[in-house]
Amino acid sequence: MGFPVLPLYGNGYQEVIASKPFLTLAPEAVVDAGQLSNVTDVLKFVQSTCSKIATVSLLVTSPEQFSEDDFVQLLNNGVNTVYTNCALGDAVPKERLAEVPSSVQSVDDITVDSFTEALLANIRTDRKDELYTTLVVDQYSRALGLVYSSTESIKLSIEKQVGVYFSRSRNEIWVKGATSGNTQQLLSIEIDCDGDALKFVVQQAGDGFCHLGTQSCFGKSKHGLYELEALLADRKINAVEGSYTRRLFNDEELLNAKIKEEAEELTESDSRENLAWEAADLFYFALTKLVANGVSLSEVENNLNLKNLKVTRRKGDAKPKFLPSKPETKTDDSSAPIHLKVIQGSDVAAVQEAVTRPIQKTTEIMHLVNPIIDNIKSKGDKALIEYTEKFDGVRLSTPVMNAPFPPESYQDLSEEMMEALDLSIENVRKFHAAQLQTEPLVVETQPGVTCSRFPRPIEKVGLYIPGGTAVLPSTALMLGVPAQVAECKEIVFATPPRKSDGKVSPEVVYVAQKVGASKIVLAGGAQAVAAMAYGTESVPKVDKILGPGNQFVTAAKMYVQNDTQALCSIDMPAGPSEVLVVADEDADADFVASDLLSQAEHGVDSQVILVGVNLSDAKIDEIQRAVHEQALALPRVEIVRKCISHSTIIKCDSYEEAFDMSNQYAPEHLILQIQNPDKYVGLVDNAGSVFVGSYTPESCGDYSSGTNHTLPTYGYARQYSGCNTSTFQKFITSQNVTPQGLENIGKAVMCVAKVEGLDGHRNAVKIRMSKLGLLPEGFQ
Template identity: 70%
Template sequence: MTFPILPLLGADYSAALEAKPFIKLAGEAVIDASAFASEDDVLQVIRSLAENFRYVSLVLNAAEQFSLDQLVVLLNNGIYRLYVNSVLPQEFQDTIPASRVAAIPASVTPAAQISLESFTKVFLDLIETDRKDGLYTTLVVDSNERCLGLVYSSRESIEQAIAKQIGVYFSRSRNEIWVKGLTSGNTQTLLSIDVDCDSDALKFTVSQDGSGFCHLGTHTCFGDLAYGLNGLEHTLNDRKANAVQGSYTNRLFNDETLLNAKIKEEAEELTEATSKDELAWEAADLFYFAMARLVANGVSLQDVERNLAMKNLKITRRKGDAKARFLTKATSKDASANGNGPAAKKAKVAERTLGANDKIFLNVVSSSDVSGVTQAVTRPIQKTSEIMHLVNPIIDSVRSKGDSALIELTKKFDGVELKAPVLEAPFAAEYFEGLTEEMKESLDLSIENVRKFHAAQLQKKPLVVTTQPGVICSRFPRAIEKVGLYIPGGTAILPSTALMLGVPAQVAGCKEIVFASPPRKSDGKVSPEVVYVASKVGASKIVLAGGAQAVAAMAYGTESVPKVDKILGPGNQFVTAAKMYVQNDTQALCSIDMPAGPSEVLVIADEDADVDFVASDLLSQAEHGIDSQVILVGVKLSDKKIQEIQEAVHRQAIALPRVDIVRQCIAHSTIIRCETYPEAFDMSNKYAPEHLILQINEADRYVPLVDNAGSIFVGAYTPESCGDYSSGTNHTLPTYGYARQYSGANTTTFQKFITSQQVTSEGLDNIGKAVMCIAKVEGLDGHRNAVKIRMSKLGLLPKDFE
């Protein structure tokens, strides 16, 4: 049930409306039927309250005050629920749905005496809990019923929430009342409180202000919302407030004739669409233009939803026939069926999903569809700059408080209380518990293969070149002394990242290798697989922390964590933001491996490719996350082959544990059809994928065509998984198109190179004059003089030389 959190407005509702003491409190406005003389008076107050309250309900002290017909009119025009303290006549019960009638206890009647305090008391008497701490599990949602997070309430916090009309909860970690937004500014206006069917769990519906509900700055505790119509509304409001000259949306706001015409056009195209995919496409277009008209006129999506709700609540319905002019208007379905309608034209421009919408299928576009290809290869927007206001305080805390900040932040973000933030080598046997012999053998094989490949990259001798007689130049490597390797952890186990970073660091000869990985909530330890790899590569310690705090600890150092010279490893957006911050801070003097983005794969396949192999390669990447990018470039693929690939993708996907993630990823993944192999490789080089898989005949012949890629997987029997774990190449690769500029992690990633030169008297004679000439024109006489003095003492300076 939805509990009314507002007192009755009573007989003097007009004065209450004028003063607006209740309107600001939103929620469910409960009005007293005895305060009104007629049905029209009630309708008047409904209209007054409708824009400010989610619900308007009526306390009915005597059923005979209104006839059944009058009550039906009220229920059809805005009254959400009838509160009654007696049984309604049978004819009323036969007509009015039971869900629209609620009994009020006799203890709070007559209705005119009902107050906020009395409603609160009734409410507290209704709820119960079997928790030992006496708290109530509380789900918090926004006004669009989207979940923001899970919290807990006490009886006292509920009383305060109802009295103050704001989000007030109970903090278990601090063991005190928690007023949401009191310190962060992310306040909440309470709209309503619901009780579940067992009366032991609550739902707070709130209007959330500020950056979001979560302390991490996201809109919800489960990350940022996947926007739909609400996201579109947000974007359009932003466009209206911050007009971008030349943008199409801004043009619509300023040209009502164009906007109205587009709505009619898109509505017509929706009626002409035939397939599920066309219908979805055309409806999306219509929603966009309709929302633009709403925003242009100050109408919110919530206003629309309120009207939908009230129409849904109507007890009687009108017949609903269409106007004659629309019924007599000729339909365009025949034109569409013949390939001449708007929907058919769009279908020709961009082939879309093959098969039913409920299947996990990729979109399909032709390489000639420039806009379709552009959309397919456009990477998700990075939000690093948006989260810096959250990352900066974390970094500052670690810099100023050291180990104590690490312990505090690990408790806050990982839910683990540590006595010390660092695990020192040699690692005790307890940290290897649960590690099987099979896993050890698998890790050992992978470590050895990665070691072999990276050891082969090691430059054994200095590069020495005589550029002129007597002028010897050389270049030689030196290991970066201290490196910090970030290994994502928590609920995930990623020993592969540990070995892909730890082995090359060991091969390069780094003097100190520091791991950082968040501890598990279950026992406060990192996974034994990661500890095993750390011991094998000679890591000196493991920092028991994740996120921005781990990066800050390694970049600046703490009492227990040594300051490192370079930080490497993947991570979430907070890790990425912290890495970008420290590499630009001269106080840190710390470099990083490369910019990071979501993982991605591009597969080039031809008609002879095994569809099961192709599908498995696509899905092995799709399961990384919903923002991963999966692209298949098909060379002369037939419709039959594409259908077989789609079916294989669906068949394999539904058997995967992470199918929900896969489904969302594949929804924005694409098959791009092209005609030639050079065209396919040109498309791949422009995209510069992290992983490039070649499922084509004589795949090795085409490797020379690859200019930009993190790593190439050549042939039908080379899945990406092999490179991720055991083949020997490194899986830490450039994403987001950075394969144009960056290499994947390798031995030289853990080295820097020093050059040297040695010049003899003969060499000085050969290059000295050139040096002095260039120095003179640059006006650097000190440079010129350093050579002139030497040549003069050697008797090499010409007598006529100035």
């Protein structure tokens, strides 16, 4: 005989059967007849879904829906036992009761003794003390501890519906929580497949199961949805005013908006890392809504289980409003125009909203990045290979390519491509070689006091080259060439291998060979950054890491920069790419549109701003039309459409106002499409790089003009320069003081040292001046 399974339905099932404990005889399924409309549906479900299950029981919450003939049909066609939640006399006429098979029972007819007897009949033990090995788990199937049960403790557990076990150390019955208060409510008892071990499913109260005061005897449980649920439940009551979680609980509209936003971002994610990250965001906000409305994860699981019992299912189509619209025809400009918003520069609130950058989630991302970094630190190459397989879908035998790189790794490059790369490399080399300081800076600050400053290359640099589905040789040369010019002793590239063949893009290998890179690390993401920062068996530890990347790369770079164990610096913080174009009435609308779109195609989070100086409505309309027409011709039109939808034209009344606005924003790329642009370069205080004049598109600087395209974003142009030759250098100062020099500055040194209470500093000068006979009066 089988028994109903409580865990299948959780608390909902428990309510149906009046809180009685139940046993699982594995493998077993319990079908809730309340979810099925008639006997035919029940049998169809049993025969199709439960065909491989040895024991199938039926729970009937409304026995009047079946006649005694129905019961007979069910029991003769795959259902082992039918349980009702009331006396059989209420379901079957008394005069027919004798005809109902004995396997139809009332839940109320199950006694503690009969339940215990059935349990003991299905378990065995080979222990000399005749105890039963018992695993205790909570309602979420998390292991709490391993204990032992006796026949008496099992009977008491069922009778009292609490955790009762047998203590071997005290040789007596042990009622969990009787003295500590950390009690357990027994939810179910289950038997393993061999019938020689029990599983008690309990709801643990108090500090936890372990005598050490932890929830589990197996250490602290990992963070997960149930821990998050408990944390949010606590925050709902105790969150401080002004906290973000408190705001979510108090603002239903905001919470609903965040759920929709994260759901959209999940659908737009294009990598494994982003999918995991965005799904975690969605779970967080969805769980916050559940907690806010008093709904538990157990109830969600109950609904999933109940839906799994349905025999008939809906077609499964999404609602029309969530389905993609039909492709837009390029001839229909009016149906969905790709236009920027237009606002007045005098509208402070609107301008503030337009120039506010997307929120960076570095702190939250660190919860995902930290374990990756720790794994690389502890397992080295092994972890690096595992992450490359996990995130890039490529199984490698070694995580690096060593120089000299075989010519066949880039032999497929066309002559045209090699010439283009050679031209770009040479132009970047020329410009960065001109920046190279080779001679020391020498200044005599006082007669006999000579100060100098001289450069030295950073010995080992790690250059991160984004890759995978994209090919970015431009980043490789923008970072590799100045490192070569600065004479760094070792240049290490890191780039993820292609999913198609597990190889590095030939363009990147070609650049690596040209700039003298020693290795190419075949990895991306946080794992590549960690490998270069800490070193592995195959990857040398570097002194500085440079290069752009996604949010996980940025977070990893920020982490290693602040970890003294790594002793590794980075080039600059990073955010989404951005452009600000200043244009006036004489600007070519097609040129302006092309500059805006060249940035918009980077991604939906790119920032695109046009600051117009005295632009007429006609000129704005001309620019909007050009944006729309050019966008429709681009392969990445859907990305462009989303980016432009939150991009803005800000109308200003003067050039001074436009440049003041630009300096406040501090763009990564600043493009000047105005009359006499050279005249206004002097007004630029904050920008990564400036593109002067109508015939200077951003793309020239990105590839071949000679300036560097690795630039500060997110407003960091206020504090950081773009990548340059000195980025790969450090500067050391020296000083040389003669007796004459000591006479000129010694007194000042001693005075300052005395007021700071550093007598050792003062004495170092005093002794020298005394031996030279130069010690002033009063300085004994």
